[in-house]
Amino acid sequence: MALLELNDVVAGYGPTTVLHGVSLSVDEGGIVALLGANGAGKTTTLRAISSTVRRTGRVVFDGHDISSHAPENVARLGIAHVPEGRGTLGQLTVWENLQMGAYIRRGGVAKADYDRVCEYFAWIPERRRQVAATLSGGEQQMLAIARALMMRPRMLLLDEPSLGLAPLIVQEIFKIVRAINEQDKVTVLVVEQNASIALQASAHAYVLEVGRVVVSGTSVELQKDEAVRRSYLGY
Amino acid sequence: MLAFIQQIVSGIATGGIYASLALGLVLIYRAMDVANFAQGEMATFSTFISYSLIEYAHFDFWSAFVVTILVSFGLGVAIERLLIRRFEGAPVLTLLIVTLGLFTIFNGVTGLIWGYVFKAYRGAFPSTPVQFGGLYLNTQDLGVFAVVLVMLLLLYLFFSRTKAGLAMRAASLYPDSSRLLGVRVGWMLALGWGLASTVGAVSGMLVAPIIFLDPNMMQAILLFAFAAAVLGGIESPLGAVIGGVAVGIVMALVGTYIPGGQDLRLAFGLVVIVVVLLVRPAGLFGRAAVKRV
Amino acid sequence: MRRLPRVRPELLGLAVIGGIVVLGVPTVTNQFITFEFAKVAIFAIALMGLNLLTGYSGQISLGNGAFMAVGGYTTAILVQRTGIPYWTTIPVAALVAGGFGFVIGIPALRLTGVYLALATFALALSVPPVLNHYDTFTGGHGGIVMPAVLPPFSLDLSQEQWLYYMDSGIALLLFVFAWGVVRSRTGRAFMAIRDSETAATASGISLAYYKTLAFGLSAAYAGVAGSLLAIATSYLNPDTFGLSLSLALLVGVVIGGLGLDFGATDNSRDGSFVSRPTCWAIIWSTVVPACTSAPCPSPASRTSFTGRC
Numbered sequence: 001m002a003l004l005e006l007n008d009v010v011a012g013y014g015p016t017t018v019l020h021g022v023s024l025s026v027d028e029g030g031i032v033a034l035l036g037a038n039g040a041g042k043t044t045t046l047r048a049i050s051s052t053v054r055r056t057g058r059v060v061f062d063g064h065d066i067s068s069h070a071p072e073n074v075a076r077l078g079i080a081h082v083p084e085g086r087g088t089l090g091q092l093t094v095w096e097n098l099q100m101g102a103y104i105r106r107g108g109v110a111k112a113d114y115d116r117v118c119e120y121f122a123w124i125p126e127r128r129r130q131v132a133a134t135l136s137g138g139e140q141q142m143l144a145i146a147r148a149l150m151m152r153p154r155m156l157l158l159d160e161p162s163l164g165l166a167p168l169i170v171q172e173i174f175k176i177v178r179a180i181n182e183q184d185k186v187t188v189l190v191v192e193q194n195a196s197i198a199l200q201a202s203a204h205a206y207v208l209e210v211g212r213v214v215v216s217g218t219s220v221e222l223q224k225d226e227a228v229r230r231s232y233l234g235y
Numbered sequence: 236m237l238a239f240i241q242q243i244v245s246g247i248a249t250g251g252i253y254a255s256l257a258l259g260l261v262l263i264y265r266a267m268d269v270a271n272f273a274q275g276e277m278a279t280f281s282t283f284i285s286y287s288l289i290e291y292a293h294f295d296f297w298s299a300f301v302v303t304i305l306v307s308f309g310l311g312v313a314i315e316r317l318l319i320r321r322f323e324g325a326p327v328l329t330l331l332i333v334t335l336g337l338f339t340i341f342n343g344v345t346g347l348i349w350g351y352v353f354k355a356y357r358g359a360f361p362s363t364p365v366q367f368g369g370l371y372l373n374t375q376d377l378g379v380f381a382v383v384l385v386m387l388l389l390l391y392l393f394f395s396r397t398k399a400g401l402a403m404r405a406a407s408l409y410p411d412s413s414r415l416l417g418v419r420v421g422w423m424l425a426l427g428w429g430l431a432s433t434v435g436a437v438s439g440m441l442v443a444p445i446i447f448l449d450p451n452m453m454q455a456i457l458l459f460a461f462a463a464a465v466l467g468g469i470e471s472p473l474g475a476v477i478g479g480v481a482v483g484i485v486m487a488l489v490g491t492y493i494p495g496g497q498d499l500r501l502a503f504g505l506v507v508i509v510v511v512l513l514v515r516p517a518g519l520f521g522r523a524a525v526k527r528v
Numbered sequence: 529m530r531r532l533p534r535v536r537p538e539l540l541g542l543a544v545i546g547g548i549v550v551l552g553v554p555t556v557t558n559q560f561i562t563f564e565f566a567k568v569a570i571f572a573i574a575l576m577g578l579n580l581l582t583g584y585s586g587q588i589s590l591g592n593g594a595f596m597a598v599g600g601y602t603t604a605i606l607v608q609r610t611g612i613p614y615w616t617t618i619p620v621a622a623l624v625a626g627g628f629g630f631v632i633g634i635p636a637l638r639l640t641g642v643y644l645a646l647a648t649f650a651l652a653l654s655v656p657p658v659l660n661h662y663d664t665f666t667g668g669h670g671g672i673v674m675p676a677v678l679p680p681f682s683l684d685l686s687q688e689q690w691l692y693y694m695d696s697g698i699a700l701l702l703f704v705f706a707w708g709v710v711r712s713r714t715g716r717a718f719m720a721i722r723d724s725e726t727a728a729t730a731s732g733i734s735l736a737y738y739k740t741l742a743f744g745l746s747a748a749y750a751g752v753a754g755s756l757l758a759i760a761t762s763y764l765n766p767d768t769f770g771l772s773l774s775l776a777l778l779v780g781v782v783i784g785g786l787g788l789d790f791g792a793t794d795n796s797r798d799g800s801f802v803s804r805p806t807c808w809a810i811i812w813s814t815v816v817p818a819c820t821s822a823p824c825p826s827p828a829s830r831t832s833f834t835g836r837c
Contacts, residue, residue: 050415052411052415070414071414072417072418075414075416075417080415081415083412083415087409087412087415088412089405089409089412089413090408090409091408092401092405092408096405099398099401100401100405100418101416103398103402103416103417103418104416108398147416151416151417268642270645270646327641327642328582331588331642332778332779335590335775335779336779339775454653454771455653458649458653461646461650462650465643495661498661499657499661501650502654502657502658504650504653505647505651505653505654508646508647508650509635509647509650512643512647513635513638513639516643
């Protein structure tokens with residue numbers, strides 16, 4: 001059952017077109033990786049989903065056509081987009097970031113959600129009052145995911161979570177992403193340049209090149225296919 | 236010596252007036268990095284509305300006050316939604332011109348509707364002198380100051396303890412990320428303008444009894460309010476109040492002790508602004524902004 | 529010898545026709561309108577100056593009315609006190625105002641954007657009371673009255689016609705000069721500073737020199753405008769140079785090309801000076817350069833709604 005479907009999406013910035021007709025789908029409950037080189041359009045695809053870039057084509061989420069929704073309405077429907085650079089609300093504290101995550105929930109931060117988030121990220125309770133911009137890169141990434149969880153999303157869009165982080169931390173983060181997917185039943189679409197770790201964590205994958213999907217299949221298949229790995233994934 | 240302290244006390248009292256308008260400036264600057272040059276004129280316009288309610292519709296003061304506050308809130312929201320939002324993401328100069336345009340329009344419309352003759356305005360507080368051990372104060376000044384402190388407290392509570400206040404802070408600092416969290420950023424900005432307009436209306440209604448009501452009454456005060464906001468830190472409500480008091484004291488002293496000081500007060504206001512911006516641009520309570528190249 | 533830029537033939541034709549129209553105006557209109565057009569020319573000079581400062585070097589100024597005041601009062605005081613011919617005071621006014629602007633430009637070096645706007649706003653507001661105050665010098669509230677201006681060499685012109693030709697001629701001269709500045713090394717330095725101060729410094733452009741130069745030039749233009757205004761109206765007082773004048777200048781420069789009738793219509797002190805002639809002055813001083821100027825190098829740097837550089 002496809003939770004998210006993109007049909008022939010064309011998107012760009014001003015005079016430059018970046019996506020030339022992207023079609024993909026994400027089944028409910030799965031983790032899907034979106035791979036490709038720099039400039040292939042991976043970030044733009046996520047932006048097309050969360051409606052933060054001008055685009056044409058159809059985007060359907062949970063049966064709703066969100067092609068002309070505003071970003072805040074897409075978020076309210078249950079899509080949590082953790083953007084490139086994490087989108088940390090730097091001058092606010094850790095706790096205030098989480099509060100903002102729970103913005104669309106009636107009644108604000110629910111204790112159950114907060115406890116859950118502290119289970120995943122044990123450092124949060126003692127650093128509640130710390131200004132978010134002073135956290136390390138890894139902590140900011142974790143905070144961004146925690147904040148997304150506070151939205152109780154149906155779907156999580158992750159843009160390059162491994163960017164600028166040490167390999168051990170990256171492993172940690174993907175472990176948590178898998179746990180979130182399995183235990184909280186959150187569908188995940190993750191964009192990554194680090195193809196190997198993304199393929200290990202996901203069940204399906206798409207490869208983008210110059211704004212088009214060129215390869216798609218299960219992650220296992222893609223990992224095994226030497227030709228694909230060499231031409232598109234760089235290893 | 237007593238005369239000196241008297242000047243200081245009077246200065247604090249007028250400082251309350253500057254602080255009240257400065258609060259509105261700070262609100263809009265925090266919401267969207269715009270110095271709203273029309274703040275004073277919007278305040279004047281709202282005050283004239285309350286004047287009409289009192290004089291022609293025979294409202295009593297407090298009913299007029301409440302109605303005016305609601306109307307000015309709506310006015311602020313409408314201005315943001317209908318006009319300012321069209322210039323979203325525009326360069327500084329463009330937004331500045333828009334607020335200057337609002338300045339001119341409000342000033343003109345106010346003059347057109349109510350004329351330029353100075354009018355007496357009965358305010359909230361009676362004007363009875365009060366004496367504290369040789370120092371003369373006025374109940375009106377005390378009232379103004381009390382109202383300013385109440386507004387400051389309400390704003391502080393709003394920004395630090397309410398969901399909407401937090402969302403406004405997030406929306407103004409990080410509009411894109413806030414949208415991804417479901418915040419209707421546009422309406423948050425509108426809320427900011429509505430609040431600023433309301434604060435301005437309150438300051439207008441506080442000030443009018445003291446300096447007589449006319450379309451140009453807020454222009455000098457606007458200058459001192461800017462000086463107060465700059466001195467206190469243009470993003471800090473507390474700074475606005477403290478800055479206002481400081482500017483009030485300086486102006487009282489200038490008026491008394493410098494020959495011809497009365498005429499030169501505006502020039503001194505200019506000096507305060509320039510000196511603060513050169514020496515410590517973030518003001519007393521502001522954050523030093525780091526510019527990324 | 530620098531090559532003169534090529535002008536398209538159609539524009540040349542337009543300019544010739546325009547020139548004939550401009551020259552012929554006073555012969556077909558009545559004295560009042562002619563006088564208004566003289567004020568248009570004056571206003572256009574001030575706008576050109578502000579355009580150099582705000583449009584080309586990116587420094588926002590809400591206070592050019594203050595520079596006009598300096599120029600105007602220089603002329604008025606000189607004429608009234610020393611009786612020298614009025615036209616000799618024009619370059620003096622330019623120099624004095626320009627020097628004043630240069631000095632103002634020094635603290636302005638460290639102010640940008642909103643803050644500079646704020647400071648110049650305060651400048652504009654504080655000028656009339658200061659002028660009022662030093663009344664032995666400036667004639668205070670009552671202002672200064674100057675002898676009426678007569679056409680020279682017993683030309684067969686009315687006073688208004690002479691003023692029109694003189695002001696338009698000076699405006700044209702200053703327009704050519706500004707045109708030249710914009711296309712020179714100085715102009716390019718201005719635009720570089722406007723677009724990115726850091727990049728400009730990295731390219732070896734001295735911010736301090738060019739930014740203060742821009743202020744000085746702009747003030748000199750405003751000074752000439754103020755001086756011509758004093759000459760034209762034979763009278764000025766502090767209220768002539770109030771806040772609305774400075775605001776009108778800035779809005780005029782930015783709107784550039786569109787007419788805007790603003791200002792309280794009842795505000796008779798500066799109403800007639802500001803509202804109607806403003807439209808014409810805006811059109812003259814901005815549309816004409818727009819037809820002949822180079823295209824904007826970077827769209828992002830446009831500070832005028834018309835997108836003109």
